Every structure is written in C-alpha cells, then in structure tokens.
Amino acid sequence: MMAVKVGPLQSDSVASFRDVSVDFGPDRALSRVNWDWRWGESVLVVGPSGAGKSTLAMLATGLVPGSVEAQVLGQVVRDKRLSRPGAVGYVFQDADSQFCQIRAGEEVAFGLENTLVDSDRMDDAVRDALTTVGLAIDPHLEHSMLSGGTKQKLALACAMALKPDVLILDEPTANLDPASTHAVFSQVQDLLETGVTVMVIEHKYEALVDRIPWMVLLDRNGSIYRTGPTLKLLNQERDWMLSQGLIVPPRMRDRTRVSLGRPVLQLDDVAARYTRKAPDAIQNVSLAIHGGELVALVGANGAGKSTLLKVMAGLMSPSRGSLVGDSKGVAMGFQNPEHQFVFERVVDELANRYVGNERPDSVSDLLEEFRLGTEAEKSPYALSQGQKRRLSVAVMVQQDRSVYCLDEPTFGQDAATRETIMTRLAFRQEQGAAVIISTHDLDLVENWASRVIALDEGELVFDGSFQDLKQRPDVLARCRLIGGGAEGTVKSTKSRFAIPSDAVKNSAVGRLNPAFKLFSILVAAGFTAFAHRLSQAIPLAVLPIMLLIFFSGLTVGRVTKRLLPFVVFFAMYTWMMTAYAAVGPHTPVVHFLWYRLSYPGFMKGLVLGFRMLAAVAFGLLFVSTVDLVQLVKSLSRNFRVPPRFAYGTLAGLRFFPQFQEEWAKLRMARKVRGREVGWSLGRVVTYALPLLSDAVRLSERVAIAMEARGFVGEAALRSTGRTYYHPSSRGPRDLIFGIVVVGLTVLALWH
Amino acid sequence: MLNRIPLGPRPAAFLIGEVRAVQWKMRDIVLTAIFSALSGAIYLGWDFLFKAVPVANPVAAAAFNGLWWIAGGIVPYVIRRPGAALLAESIGGFVEFALGSPYGIQAFTIGIAQGLGIEMGFMLGRYRRYSPLWVMFSCALGGIGNYVYSYFYYGVNQYTAAIQLGYIVVTMLSGAVLAGLLSWLIARALGRTGVLNNFQGGRDIQPRGSA
Numbered sequence: 001m002m003a004v005k006v007g008p009l010q011s012d013s014v015a016s017f018r019d020v021s022v023d024f025g026p027d028r029a030l031s032r033v034n035w036d037w038r039w040g041e042s043v044l045v046v047g048p049s050g051a052g053k054s055t056l057a058m059l060a061t062g063l064v065p066g067s068v069e070a071q072v073l074g075q076v077v078r079d080k081r082l083s084r085p086g087a088v089g090y091v092f093q094d095a096d097s098q099f100c101q102i103r104a105g106e107e108v109a110f111g112l113e114n115t116l117v118d119s120d121r122m123d124d125a126v127r128d129a130l131t132t133v134g135l136a137i138d139p140h141l142e143h144s145m146l147s148g149g150t151k152q153k154l155a156l157a158c159a160m161a162l163k164p165d166v167l168i169l170d171e172p173t174a175n176l177d178p179a180s181t182h183a184v185f186s187q188v189q190d191l192l193e194t195g196v197t198v199m200v201i202e203h204k205y206e207a208l209v210d211r212i213p214w215m216v217l218l219d220r221n222g223s224i225y226r227t228g229p230t231l232k233l234l235n236q237e238r239d240w241m242l243s244q245g246l247i248v249p250p251r252m253r254d255r256t257r258v259s260l261g262r263p264v265l266q267l268d269d270v271a272a273r274y275t276r277k278a279p280d281a282i283q284n285v286s287l288a289i290h291g292g293e294l295v296a297l298v299g300a301n302g303a304g305k306s307t308l309l310k311v312m313a314g315l316m317s318p319s320r321g322s323l324v325g326d327s328k329g330v331a332m333g334f335q336n337p338e339h340q341f342v343f344e345r346v347v348d349e350l351a352n353r354y355v356g357n358e359r360p361d362s363v364s365d366l367l368e369e370f371r372l373g374t375e376a377e378k379s380p381y382a383l384s385q386g387q388k389r390r391l392s393v394a395v396m397v398q399q400d401r402s403v404y405c406l407d408e409p410t411f412g413q414d415a416a417t418r419e420t421i422m423t424r425l426a427f428r429q430e431q432g433a434a435v436i437i438s439t440h441d442l443d444l445v446e447n448w449a450s451r452v453i454a455l456d457e458g459e460l461v462f463d464g465s466f467q468d469l470k471q472r473p474d475v476l477a478r479c480r481l482i483g484g485g486a487e488g489t490v491k492s493t494k495s496r497f498a499i500p501s502d503a504v505k506n507s508a509v510g511r512l513n514p515a516f517k518l519f520s521i522l523v524a525a526g527f528t529a530f531a532h533r534l535s536q537a538i539p540l541a542v543l544p545i546m547l548l549i550f551f552s553g554l555t556v557g558r559v560t561k562r563l564l565p566f567v568v569f570f571a572m573y574t575w576m577m578t579a580y581a582a583v584g585p586h587t588p589v590v591h592f593l594w595y596r597l598s599y600p601g602f603m604k605g606l607v608l609g610f611r612m613l614a615a616v617a618f619g620l621l622f623v624s625t626v627d628l629v630q631l632v633k634s635l636s637r638n639f640r641v642p643p644r645f646a647y648g649t650l651a652g653l654r655f656f657p658q659f660q661e662e663w664a665k666l667r668m669a670r671k672v673r674g675r676e677v678g679w680s681l682g683r684v685v686t687y688a689l690p691l692l693s694d695a696v697r698l699s700e701r702v703a704i705a706m707e708a709r710g711f712v713g714e715a716a717l718r719s720t721g722r723t724y725y726h727p728s729s730r731g732p733r734d735l736i737f738g739i740v741v742v743g744l745t746v747l748a749l750w751h
Numbered sequence: 752m753l754n755r756i757p758l759g760p761r762p763a764a765f766l767i768g769e770v771r772a773v774q775w776k777m778r779d780i781v782l783t784a785i786f787s788a789l790s791g792a793i794y795l796g797w798d799f800l801f802k803a804v805p806v807a808n809p810v811a812a813a814a815f816n817g818l819w820w821i822a823g824g825i826v827p828y829v830i831r832r833p834g835a836a837l838l839a840e841s842i843g844g845f846v847e848f849a850l851g852s853p854y855g856i857q858a859f860t861i862g863i864a865q866g867l868g869i870e871m872g873f874m875l876g877r878y879r880r881y882s883p884l885w886v887m888f889s890c891a892l893g894g895i896g897n898y899v900y901s902y903f904y905y906g907v908n909q910y911t912a913a914i915q916l917g918y919i920v921v922t923m924l925s926g927a928v929l930a931g932l933l934s935w936l937i938a939r940a941l942g943r944t945g946v947l948n949n950f951q952g953g954r955d956i957q958p959r960g961s962a
Contacts (some may be wrong), residue, residue: 025948067777069949344943381944382958525856529903562851569853573906580809580910601909608906616855623849645780649842652784656846659789688937693946695785696829700949703778711777 011079013038014166014197015060020074022055022064022222029055029070031222039079039165042198044230046205047218048244049386049414053201056218057168058704060199061088067707081165085710086115089159089196093171095151096144096658097698098705100651102497102629104130104146104154105139109725110647111162114710122725129161130154133187144496144657148301149180156187158709167191169200174412177300177440182483185211203414209234219244245416261291261432264402265312265330270321272311280319281307282458289436291402294429296449296466297438300480304458305438306335309405312436315668326402332672333406336662337392338690339669341380346372349380349395362398370394370420381693386413393421397428404428406437410444422448442481454479496657497628500553504625507553512737513730514631515638518622520738524745525618528611531749534603537610539748544617547741552625559620566616570609577605628653633726636719644716651702659691666690778949779830786829787839790822791846798852809910810917817922817929820862820893823869824934828886829941831951833878836889840866861900868896869930881952883935890931894923 014037022030030052037043037060045053058064062082065072081087092098101107108126117125126139133156137146143154152172159167169188173181181204189211192198200212215230217237225240226233234241241247271283282304289295289312297305310316313332314325334340343349350363350372359376367373370390375383380391393409404425410418418441425435426448439445445452445466452469454462462475469475476482504510509517524543531537548559578601629650636646670687707716714721801815826839844862852858872889873880898919901907907918938947939956947953 379944379958381946521856522860525860566853566855576809576812577906577909580914604906604909611904612853612855612857614855615857616853619848619852619856619859622856644775644777645838648777648780649784652781653788653842653846655785656788656792659785660792689940689944691789692786692937692941693944695789696782696941696946696950699782699785700778702781703776706781707777716777 011077012036013077013079014082015076015078017059018075018077020059020072020076022052022059023071023073024069029222030059032074033222033224035216035224035227037199039197040195041214042192042212043200043214043216043227044205044208044212045199045201045216045218046246048220048246049417050384051218051220052222053218054170055222056216057170057199057201061090061166061168061708063090063704063708067704084165085712085715086111086162087165088708089156089162089164089167090705090708091152091155091159091167091169091172092701092705093174094701095148095155095175097701098155098158098709099143099151100647100654100702100706102142102144102650102654103139104137104141104143106629106725107143107154108139108158108161110711111158111709113722113725114712114715115162116715116721116723119723119725119727122723125161126725129157132160132191133157134190142495142497142499147180148176149183152176152180152184153187156184156191160191162710164196167196167198169198169202171201171203173202173204175301177480178442179300179477179480179483182207186483203412217241245414248415248419259292261434263288263290264326264434265289266324267312267318268322268324270311270318270323272307272316272318274307274316280458282311282455283320285321285460287453287460287463289403289434291432291434292429293434293450294426294448295434295436295451295453296445297436297453297455298440298442298445298479298481299455303455303479305455306407307458308455309407309436309438310668312403313405313672315671328400328402330403330405331396331399331401333392333396333404333409334665334669335407335411336665336669336690336694337388338381338693339666340392340395340672341690342670344379345376346378346380346383346391347376349391350398352395366394366398369424371417381689386417389413390417390421393424397424402433404433404435406435408439409437410439410441418444440481454481500625500627503553505553507625508551508733509547509621509737510553510625511729511733512625513634513638513728513734514626515634516730516734516738517626518631519639520734520741521618521622523738524741525615527742527745527749528614531607531611534607534610535751536749537607537614540745541610541613541617543741543744543748544614544621548617548621548624552621554624562620562624563613563617566613570612573612574602574605574609577608578602630726630729633724634729637724637728638730640719642717643711643719643722647706647711647716648703651706652699655695655698655702659695662691662694775830775832775834779832779835782830782950783826783835783839784842786826787822787842788846790825790839790843791850793821794819794843794847794858795850795852798847798854798858809907809914810921813918813921814925815929816894816897817890817925817927817931818933819930820865820869820890820897820926821930821934823866823893824886824890824930825938827869827873827889828881828934828938829947829950829952831878831881833874834870836869836873836893837863837866840869840893857904861897861904864896864900865893866896868899869893871895881955883932886935887927887931890934891923891927893930894919894926897922897926 016036017033020030020033021028045056047053055064058068059076062078064070099107101110105126108129109122112122112125130137133153135153135157143151146154173184176184185207200208202208209230212230215233216227217225217233219225226237242249266288268286270285271280273280285308297308299305311318311323313330315332341349347359347363348354350366351360367376372387372391375387380388383391389411396404409421429435449466452464452466453460454475456478461478462469462472500510528540531540548554549556578597632646632650635641636643797818820840822839822843823836827835840862844859848856848858869889869892872892876885898907907915938952941947942953942956943958945958947956
C-alpha cells in the first residue's frame, strides 16, 4: 500500500518514513526504511553503489514518485513547507545535465521565473544568488564555457536563489578535481551557517565528516543500517563499512621492487592538437615508458591528460615530435565506457565475439572476478555505471598488449570496485606491461602508482615518484591536486552557440521580437510558391537580400559568403526542370544524351532557383538575427506555447553541440574496437546506440532536474503561470516589419 | 499521488479518445528535442550527400527522400504521444534549417508538412497502434506531406503526370523504409538495452537478460 502524505503546517521533520520500500519495476531501490529527518539535521548519506542513496533524497523531497515513476510501499510524511515551489534546492552530480538554458544569468533566473518572481527584481536576485556562492562571473557568459567547479557553484547559486528550506547535494563533486571539490565543500559549509537543512550524498565523504553533523548509512540492500552523529558512526562502524566495500584495508605494497623492463613507448618533444587551427592540447612532451611501470597521469580538468593518452595509444598522431611504440600495440580504455561496447550481450563483449550459449572458461572467470556473473546475458548498456566501467576494463585487460592506457578507470566507483580494477591492472604490470592511467584520486596514486606524471596546460610539469611529488606544493597547487589555490572560472573562450554581435542585435531586424519575426518571415517565404515568372521570382530573392544588407547589421561580405555556396544547389534544380518539366506538344525540344531539354523547362528551373534563393535568404535573415533563448521565451510568452514544450525543447537543443563532441569521441573509440570486430551493415544500428542511449538518459536527467527546480504545475503548463527574465521586446515595430515584408512580397507577385 | 502534474489543455488533446496517451511527460519533451536535433544534423548531411550523388532523375532522387523524416518515426515510436511526429519533424526541420541547409527556411516548413503526414498515420491508429507495419505505414504518409509540399514549392507540379506518379510512389516507399523500418530497427535495438524502460515505447520491448 502506498501512502504519501503532506504533514501539518509545522512539523519537526522534513520527512518521516514508516516502513518504506521503493521499487523501480522489478528492482528494489529502498527496502523497509524507517527514519525521521528532522529540520536542522544536516545529513551525510553514505552507502555502496546502488544502495538507494539518490532514491532516498528524491523520496524525501517529492521527486519520487512523480518526476520519477516508482512503486512506493509504506508511509512517507512530508512537511507542508516542502510543497512551496523552490522549497527544495537540488544539485546533481553532472553539472551539465541540470542546466536547461544557455547563459549563467538565465540559468539562475529559470528558478525565479518558476516561482513568479517579478521580472524587475530578477536582475538583483540573480546577482545576489551568484554572490551568495562566491561566484563573480558575467551573467551573460555561456555556462558551457565555465570550468567544472564553477558550473557546480552555478548550480548551487540556482538552488540558493530560491531561498530553499532544504538543499540536496547528490554527489556534487564526482566530476571535479581535488581543488574544485575543496572549493565546493567550503561553499557548502558556508551555506550550512545560513540555516538551510542539507543532505549530502558523497562517495568521497572524508572531507565532509567534520562539516556535516549527522550521518545515514545505507547498506547494499537499500536498507538504512544506522543513523547518528557522523564522527561517532565512523568510529564505531569501521568493520561494517569494510564489509560493504565503502573502505578498504590499508595496503602495504612495495613499489620499490618494480623492476623496469624494456622501453615500450618513447615520446620525443611531442605536440598534438584536435584540429589544424586549434591550439596545441599538449606540447613539448618528452618521456619514455618502460614495461613494469604503473604510471599515473594527474592534472586539472583540461590539462591534456586524455589527449596524451590518445597520442600514446596511437589514436591521435602528434602534430610535432616523434612517437615510437612497441610492436605489440597499445590497448586504450576511454572515459565513457559505452563508446567501446560493440556487442549485444555482456558475455559476447568479454569474449570479443558472439559466443552463443557456449561460454569459454576464460570469460566465466572474468565475469566472476569483475562481479558481473548475474549480468552476463544483459546488454552492456543496461548495466549500472559502475558495472559498465568494470566491464570495459575487463574487456581491455584481457587483450595481450605491452601498454595499457586508461582514462579515469576508477571514476565513480566505490572502494571495493576500485580495488578490483587496480588489482587487475597491477597484475598486468607485474607481467611486464606498462599501465598508464589518468586520475584525480591521490589515494589511488599513492597506493598503486610507481611513477607520477603531472600535466598543466598541456605541458609536463612533473615526472617522478609520488613521494617526491608530495614535497612539491607548487606542482600540487598548479595541477589542482590540493585545495586552496585560486580557480579559473572560465575553461574555454569558445562559445557553443552563435551569439549575434552587438551590431546585429541593435539593427532594425535584430531588435524585433523573435516569434513575431519568425511568423512574418514564414508568411513571406510561404508566398514564394506563387511566383511563376522570372519577373516575380527575382524581386522575391532580392527583398530578403536587401534586408540582410541594409537592416540586419551584417556586412555585404558576410552575406555573400553565406549565400554563395547555395548557387550550385539552385543550378541543379534548374537542370532538373530543364530536363523533366512537362511541356506542350509543339514546344521545341533539344535531345541531349537521353534527356529532352526544353526552353520553357529551363525558364521554370530558373524561377525555382530564385525561389529557393529567396527561401535561403529569408532563412538567413532570421537565423543570423535571433537568439535561441529569446525565441523560445517569446514563443511561450507571445504565442502561448505551453512553457513545458518551449523550455523543454530549448533544454534538448542545448545539448546539440555536446553531441557533436560525443560523436568525435565515439568515432575514435570505435576505431579501437572496430579493427578487431570488423564491420557489417547491422553495425549501423549498433553504432547509433551509444549516442542515442546517452540521449535517452540525458533527457531523463534534464527533465528531473527541471522539475526539481520548480518547473511544475502552472509554471510549466501555462505561459501566464510564470514570469520572464528577459524584458518583453514586443512593440509596434513588429507589426510594421510584418506588414512591410509581407506587403512587398505580395507586391512582387502582383505586378 | 503527490506531485502528479495536473492535466491541462494541450495541443492535439482533442484528437484522441484516451487519456493515457495525452499526458506528455517532461522527459518525453526533452527526448523529442534531443532526438530531433540529432536527426536535424542527419538531414543536413543528407541535403549535401543528396546533392553530391549525381541523380538528376526526380523519380530516382525520390528514393532518398524518406530519411528526411526519420525523427517522425522514431520519436513517436519511443514516446507514443499525440503530436509527437509533428513536434519531432518541426524541431528536426528547424535544426536542419538553422545549421545552414541549402533549402533555407523551407527545410523547416517542409518538416512540418512531413510531420503532419506522419501524424495522420498515428492518429488513424488512435495513438494505440505502434507495430512495425503501422510505423512504416505512418512514415509512408509522411511521403504525402512531402509530395504536397514539393508540388507547390519544388516544382513537382511541373513534371509530367507519369513522373509525378512515380515520384509519389517512390517517396512513400522510401518513407516506409528509410524513416519507418529504420526507426523501428533502431528503437528496438535501443529498447533491448533497457534504457527506454521509463518510456511508453520501451515497455513493449523485452530488455535482454530480463527473462
């Protein structure tokens, strides 16, 4: 029996659970939970992967059931205060997928719009929120340009702007380097002092044990094992935490006995870049890798670690310098394990061929070792994130190579899984291969690496043992391996979305309301169908070109450059008409090869060509003078498109540039497996799988994040149920533009 | 149940008899946008590929047409909501247009026409029929949308009757295969991975290893 209640107006508990279980389809996420979460009790939730930590948070705050469908048994009572939109602030693991706008200011304002904050007050509210989390950035900056730590602070600002009573942080630092993690945690401590009740879910909880007073321990089955004061529980429950794989016994590993084998990779003054015009992602890298080494590559996000691994694996060729490798070749494991999956079942993936029902012993052993036995028949994509990573490592280490390159092989894994993966890699190392991994995890480096290479801005800044690295605070700070250093807020200066220049924005066409402009241009372009003579079609093409040149702030050169390529295209249409148009019985026809060419056909073709030029020019007039966010908002505001559809579409379109990057990575990853597996027509479908399954999961995350930020009820359903950050740009000029453009089009057809 | 989004007026709500199908969820909308934007990129590539292939016979060229409305096949199949084909094709066409299609703003408007055609198919199935054959049938109707639009805008009305007939038949077949069958194949492969479990369309597909 499910019962979710909203409690009395004032209660002591944020939420209380009586015998609550949560099922997602056949999978039980939480099992018989009894717990009172009191106001003012900030808690740290700790448990192994898959213990239901996120489910607990979503259940407490009302995202389950609702935004996320689930069967809930037992009784949950939530304080009525939580029903206020914005009462719950949420920060998720993946900074990118909780955003749904394009620029930082809009992002903060999204929540304000949902909670009906007055448009005039929004600018101040946005600035206040950014100040609250210590972010001094221009609100007009695209958030895709921000560094990882800054993005999470922005997410915090979005949550804090709504003045929440409860703040949930669901692994907010999983993607961050140690310095950014430190910065986010200090921010959390400051927020605690404002009186908000916080729940933090963290794998790397060590840094928080002094800051968060209460703790909830969840076990593998999704039951609450114990709750209580953080430090007390940590002291008393060491054995339990060991049994759950949350911590591992300290290991004494003698790294000095590593005997260097023969050199397997030699890099000499290597530089590499992604495109011909791009700056070098790594440069001046000279090093030799020997068999028997386990090398850890460390450095800030974007320091060039992944690039260096790709160069070593032979996937990217150096733009300068030389690279000499061993004939046995290099195995490469990518950051996103899905990119490398090529089979429909886990067993086939491990065997690297289709094995049917006959499972080779070697595969059974691997399944056992990597704890994937129960998943053998499943699709690799259906696994949990941790299982996927174990699978991709398992696939890779069974290949017999002299070098193994792995990009963050232990990312997001609990301690026990980290141990499994590293043990396997160390085994290869002992057999004489070289293992090179990139990581942010310094404990892992200390415990396993025989050598550390630190990169900063593409250059090698340290190469030596971990003991020596510890003596170099300058390198540690520079590579963001310790907290305290100043963090650059901006990671890239390249914006993902074309933003109209000021000249364009302030031009006559640029200032128009986007939705009305779209409407006027669509009507005008629609009329082009009625042009049947050249004397009608030519002015129709000239009209938008004139508007482009004189009223849109673009230069003649730019307009020409954008339109010229299409001329070839129109020539083709002209040819189609010349050769295939229906002509009267007495029309002279020229026979050429098997074509019947006619003069009337040629004229019709020209008309069609000019009509298409008009369509392209009208299109360019719109695209080059409009801002996507403004368009979406004005569609909702002025044309009454339900905000769910308008904002939901924007949230989806926002990811388009990201998928272009994913596509490039996927192609590279497939190069590694593709050589081994071969190519067939059926692969076309499986090739689409990594991208599409990514897209599906992203849609779910984005949708949950939007609803968590108050995008529910009237604010999402009705354009009048919310306020808008941008001032309304609607005015008489929109009507005038419509009349002029449509009028001139009709006039061109009339004469 | 708490926090259930109340039903409100929605586009196309009047078209169907069943409440179940009406309720677009937030994730349906975001998925539509992402899938359609990716399709828009494919459309653009197709625009140029189509230009590069030296096919100058309109009937032969029509065989390529179907891929231009694949978003209208795969999105409705996955999310199963009224209006899905129309929305998907509008977004797909818009992205194709915004990325610099040689068809200009007509890439957007023809997308709407194709989407309307496909939508007719799913509407005839009362938004309850999503078998592979029905998806192919609906996507073939997308070809009618394409034909009507091309009739007025791309000079198809100028062709001889025989060529026009050939054009529409080949276009519909192309739609059934390149938009319909391909959508179904991809969606089924996707469904078997289990990632579609939270979507209406994923519930029909048995994920691997779950038996």
